[in-house]
Amino acid sequence: MADKITYADKVGVTPKETHINQVWDDDMNEVKLKVNNNADLLDDTITEVDVNTLDIIDLQNEKAVKNNLIFKSADYTAIINDYIVVSASVADITITLPTASGVIGEEINITKIDATSYNIIVDTTSSQLIIGSLTQTISKQWSNATFISTGTYWIVK
DSSP states (O other), X not given: OOOOOOTTTSTXXXXXXXXXXXXXXXXXXXXXEEEEOOGGGHHHHHHHHHHHHHHHHHHHHTOOOOOEEEEESSOEEOOTTEEEEEOOSSSOEEEEOOOOTTOTTOEEEEEEOOOSSOOEEEEOSTXXXXXXXXXXXXXXXXXXXXXXXXXXXXXXX
16 A cells, blocks of 8 residues: 655655556566655656656567468469468469558568479569569579568569
8 A cells, every 4th residue: 555645754845646657567577556655756757667668669669570471373462471482383373462552661572482484473563663663573493582662662672
């Protein structure tokens, strides 16, 4: 239970109400209540809460992106974070990239796994370009390319 602030405890200081703040414990896995029953400690508590909030934001920004592992042997329209493994063993396969608009920095990876002479043709949506061209071709076994959105067009990593 929080100590009460009284006039006798704070001679010459206008009493403030007790503050209860939520803060993360050292392992950042449990929210605990921190009681601030001294107006002089308020700045320290705010700093501690701000630091913990920034730690949480950093963790959210650094979260792992899980790729969607997709196996294809026919034409396919990709979605963001697809990692597409393609077998073009009987015909050319077209993989269409989604629009680059609104997904700046997002990626799609395409890998050809077969040894045939058929190609993977990477196409775009709405005539957007991939490093200056409407399409890119992946023709060799185990070759792959990662396509990254600039927000307007696609580049190859």
